[in-house]
Amino acid sequence: MIRLNDLKISYRIANRTIDAVDGVSLTIPDGCIVGIAGESGSGKSTLMKAIYGDIQAPMHISRGSIDYDFQGADGRPVTTQTIRRQWFKSISYIPQSSMNSLNPVIRIGRQFTDFPGTDSNKKRVLEQARTYLGKLGLPPEVMESYPHQLSGGMRQRVMIGLATFFQPDLIIADEPTTALDVVVQKEILMLLMELQEEMGNTILVVSHDMGVHYQVTHKMLIMYAGRVVEYGDTESVFGDPQHPYTKMLIDSLPTIGDDSMRGVIASAAGAGGDRAFRAEPVLVEVKPNHFVARAPQPDNVLA
Numbered sequence: 001m002i003r004l005n006d007l008k009i010s011y012r013i014a015n016r017t018i019d020a021v022d023g024v025s026l027t028i029p030d031g032c033i034v035g036i037a038g039e040s041g042s043g044k045s046t047l048m049k050a051i052y053g054d055i056q057a058p059m060h061i062s063r064g065s066i067d068y069d070f071q072g073a074d075g076r077p078v079t080t081q082t083i084r085r086q087w088f089k090s091i092s093y094i095p096q097s098s099m100n101s102l103n104p105v106i107r108i109g110r111q112f113t114d115f116p117g118t119d120s121n122k123k124r125v126l127e128q129a130r131t132y133l134g135k136l137g138l139p140p141e142v143m144e145s146y147p148h149q150l151s152g153g154m155r156q157r158v159m160i161g162l163a164t165f166f167q168p169d170l171i172i173a174d175e176p177t178t179a180l181d182v183v184v185q186k187e188i189l190m191l192l193m194e195l196q197e198e199m200g201n202t203i204l205v206v207s208h209d210m211g212v213h214y215q216v217t218h219k220m221l222i223m224y225a226g227r228v229v230e231y232g233d234t235e236s237v238f239g240d241p242q243h244p245y246t247k248m249l250i251d252s253l254p255t256i257g258d259d260s261m262r263g264v265i266a267s268a269a270g271a272g273g274d275r276a277f278r279a280e281p282v283l284v285e286v287k288p289n290h291f292v293a294r295a296p297q298p299d300n301v302l303a
C-alpha cells in the first residue's frame, strides 16, 4: 500500500514557483494496476517521479508526504529519503523511451548484473536474465547486444525485463509505449499485465489511451491541473464517471490515442473547460471505492 498525504510538488525556477501537483491525498492498495490519465501538463509525470523518489532540483516536495509499506534491506520502512537504495528491488520505473535509460556502452546482459547487493554469482544472474528475457519474447543474442543494436520495441522489452526481474513491490510505467508503433504498444501493455498477474505487485501506468486503460487497469486516477479529479475502480469510473473532465475523456474513447483527438481535448480544456474542470483537492467517496473532487458543501463542513 502507498499513501499520499496532501502531497504538493513544485518546481522553483528563477524566482517563480510552479505547483505541478497540489494537494493530492489517496491510498493505492497492493496488487492492482492503477491507470493514470489526464491532459498534458496536469502533473502525471511529476507525481510518478515523486512516488519513485526521483526528486531532483528544481523539483521538490513542498508539502505533504508519501508512505510506503515496503522495507529496505536494513528492515526499516522505506521513505522518500531512502527509496533510491530500493530502486529495481522494491520499486522500478519504466520511462516513455528506454533509449536514455539503458546505459549505451554496456551490453544488455551486464545491465542485469550491475546492481549493488544482487547475487554475487554473476554467471548465475546472467543465465537467469537470459531465460527471463526469453520469456519476454527476446532472442538470446540480445544479452550480448548494445542498446543501439535493438529496435525500440526490443529495448522497451529489455527495460521491462530490468524493471521486473527482481519482482519489485511497485512498478511505475510512465507512457511506456508512446514511442512505439501501435501493434507493439498493445503487446507491451499486455506483457505488463501478464507480469502483474504473476507477481501480484502494484503497477502505476500513465497512458493517454483510455481504451488501454479500460482493458488493463483495476483502478483509474484522473488528473487535471495538478489535482486528482476522480479516483476509483475502473468499472465504476468508466461505467459512471462523475467529474466533467472524466466524462469528456471517456466520451472521446473511440478515437482517443489519435493525435487529432488529443488536439480537440487540449483546446476544449484551454477554452473555458478550465473553470469547469478545475477541482478542489477534497475527494468525496460517491460510491464504494469511487472518489470525485468536489468543492466542500456547507453541509459537509458542518458535519
Ligand code: ADP
Binding pocket: 011, 013, 018, 020, 038, 039, 040, 041, 042, 043, 044, 045, 046, 047, 058
Ligand atoms: P504531465 O506528465 O501530466 O504531462 P508534468 O508532470 O510533466 O505533466 O508537468 C506538470 C507541470 O510541471 C507542467 O506545468 C510543467 O511545465 C511543469 N514542469 C515539469 N517539469 C518541469 C521542470 N523540470 N522544470 C519546470 N517545470 C516543470
Ligand code: MG
Binding pocket: 044, 045, 046
Ligand atoms: Mg508526462
